[in-house]
Amino acid sequence: TPVIVWLRHDLRLADNPALYYAAQTGRVIPVFIDDCTTPDQWSLGAASRCWLNHSLVDLNDQLSGQLRIFRGDPLPILLSLVQQTGAQEIHWNRCYTPHAIGRDSQIKLALKSAGIEVHSYNGSLLWEPWNISKADGKPYKIFTPYYRKGCLNAAPPSEPLPRPDLQLFTDEITGSDELQQTPVAELILDEPSWTKKITDHWTVSEEAAWQHLQQFIRERLPDYQEGRDVPSLEATSSLSPYLQWGQISPHQVWYYSQQQGNQPGLEDALDTFLKELAWREFSYYLLYHNPKMAEENLNERFNRFPWLNHPDQCQDWQQGLTGFPIIDAGMRQLWQTGYMHNRVRMLVASFLVKNQRQHWHLGAAWFWDTLVDADLASNSASWQWVAGCGTDASPYFRIFNPVLQGQKFDKDGAYIRHYIPELKTLPSRYIHTPWEAPEQVLTEAGVTLGSSYPHPILDLKQSRQDALSAFSSLKEQQ
Numbered sequence: 198t199p200v201i202v203w204l205r206h207d208l209r210l211a212d213n214p215a216l217y218y219a220a221q222t223g224r225v226i227p228v229f230i231d232d233c234t235t236p237d238q239w240s241l242g243a244a245s246r247c248w249l250n251h252s253l254v255d256l257n258d259q260l261s262g263q264l265r266i267f268r269g270d271p272l273p274i275l276l277s278l279v280q281q282t283g284a285q286e287i288h289w290n291r292c293y294t295p296h297a298i299g300r301d302s303q304i305k306l307a308l309k310s311a312g313i314e315v316h317s318y319n320g321s322l323l324w325e326p327w328n329i330s331k332a333d334g335k336p337y338k339i340f341t342p343y344y345r346k347g348c349l350n351a352a353p354p355s356e357p358l359p360r361p362d363l364q365l366f367t368d369e370i371t372g373s374d375e376l377q378q379t380p381v382a383e384l385i386l387d388e389p390s391w392t393k394k395i396t397d398h399w400t401v402s403e404e405a406a407w408q409h410l411q412q413f414i415r416e417r418l419p420d421y422q423e424g425r426d427v428p429s430l431e432a433t434s435s436l437s438p439y440l441q442w443g444q445i446s447p448h449q450v451w452y453y454s455q456q457q458g459n460q461p462g463l464e465d466a467l468d469t470f471l472k473e474l475a476w477r478e479f480s481y482y483l484l485y486h487n488p489k490m491a492e493e494n495l496n497e498r499f500n501r502f503p504w505l506n507h508p509d510q511c512q513d514w515q516q517g518l519t520g521f522p523i524i525d526a527g528m529r530q531l532w533q534t535g536y537m538h539n540r541v542r543m544l545v546a547s548f549l550v551k552n553q554r555q556h557w558h559l560g561a562a563w564f565w566d567t568l569v570d571a572d573l574a575s576n577s578a579s580w581q582w583v584a585g586c587g588t589d590a591s592p593y594f595r596i597f598n599p600v601l602q603g604q605k606f607d608k609d610g611a612y613i614r615h616y617i618p619e620l621k622t623l624p625s626r627y628i629h630t631p632w633e634a635p636e637q638v639l640t641e642a643g644v645t646l647g648s649s650y651p652h653p654i655l656d657l658k659q660s661r662q663d664a665l666s667a668f669s670s671l672k673e674q675q
């Protein structure tokens with residue numbers, strides 16, 4: 198008998214528990230459903246949609262054109278599929294956003310009462326949130342004890358599963374309106390033209406994810422600790438969008454980097470890298486225990502924070518026109534590639550939330566729309582961390598200075614020059630502070646402040662002072 202595999206954030210064949218175990222039971226019907234029941238504010242951003250479309254094309258190719266794609270409410274679609282195909286079992290890998298948890302438990306109940314067997318697995322996390330808690334049974338709030346005491350003392354991540362030996366169900370599926378399939382080619386045709394810059398930059402496939410991992414272990418891991426903070430270097434794995442859509446699993450990343458990177462001299466680099474993977478886990482853990490994390494401050498004291506409301510300044514930030522080169526380079530990297538380096542994400546977030554005093558929701562929403570790795574858990578946890586209202590947050594009074602940070606991590610301005618060509622020939626001495634350059638230097642570099650590149654939109658010192666006073670007002674009100 199046929200068996201349905203409902204694919205979601207696990208768009209791969211290798212180490213896919215749902216696919217692997219379903220394949221041992223019968224002829225597999227691989228299904229993807231574009232879920233129209235997702236709340237509007239969490240429907241996919243444009244960059245994620247582009248990534249998803251290309252992921253589906255790759256997966257469909259790997260499945261010899263047999264991936265069945267539907268749009269709509271998953272429950273009636275799955276019930277109709279069961280009816281049309283005679284499938285008796287549905288397998289899926291678990292998802293962990295509040296919407297997905299609620300949806301899946303309802304669907305599971307409904308399918309079970311219709312006599313269908315449901316099997317769910319862990320295909321996306323190293324440690325599921327309910328398996329890690331403090332000795333008193335309460336959830337951890339701070340990363341280091343969560344990781345060191347909780348995760349590292351729990352059952353180790355399992356070894357990745359091989360690709361399954363798949364027998365696919367190839368019969369035509371027709372029937373009710375719910376079962377109108379979306380042809381794969383249509384997904385790409387629907388795309389707006391701007392997404393081309395994303396697909397020019399990335400290869401979206403399971404094979405590409407695997408290549409990234411192998412290249413990272415071979416070439417980048419040895420210098421990861423020093424290199425990971427330098428945005429002009431390609432020193433990190435760039436695996437985040439692949440992890441988000443499941444072209445690779447965290448188990449594969451954990452297992453192969455441990456196995457192949459576990460060499461004398463690499464211990465610290467490996468430890469740092471695995472810890473980063475664990476930050477992703479911690480974000481999911483926080484979201485699971487705080488289902489409103491994407492909407493509400495984890496630290497309620499911030500509910501009274503006097504955010505400013507300057508939409509124009511927010512636009513300058515979005516477009517990379519703040520006049521602070523490292524901030525503008527980061528925002529332009531995001532716009533051009535759908536990705537931004539982690540160090541620069543922290544800087545642009547701090548600039549928006551602290552110097553511009555705009556609500557972190559505005560920044561999180563822009564990232565949600567433009568990042569190819571947009572992930573409800575990591576995005577909300579990271580914005581709350583930078584804003585100072587998270588559980589394990591960077592204190593609000595720690596305000597990054599974009600000039601000093603730029604000088605430290607992009608010393609000669611290679612990253613800035615790449616993303617802001619109008620500053621390309623400005624001498625390194627002024628690359629982080631073009632407003633300090635003498636007129637003659639600007640002229641020689643072809644820079645006209647206020648015309649070819651903006652004047653700074655704010656005074657760093659003053660905005661820092663204002664942010665600190667706003668923060669102290671919270672303490673006084675306590």
Ligand code: FAD
Nearest residue numbers: 433434435436437473474476477539542571572575576579
């Ligand atoms: P590597 O350094 O190679 O790390 C390996 C993996 O570990 C990453 O792929 C990622 O899955 C995980 N990881 C690394 N750092 C973090 C972190 N700080 N938090 C959570 N997981 C981490 N990451 C997302 O995946 N999606 C987001 O929507 C997202 N939004 C962010 C928003 C802000 C304001 C900030 C400061 C960070 C955000 N991050 C997000 C975390 C981080 O910037 C990216 O995961 C990282 O830059 C991805 O690059 P990489 O794959 O080369 O990372």
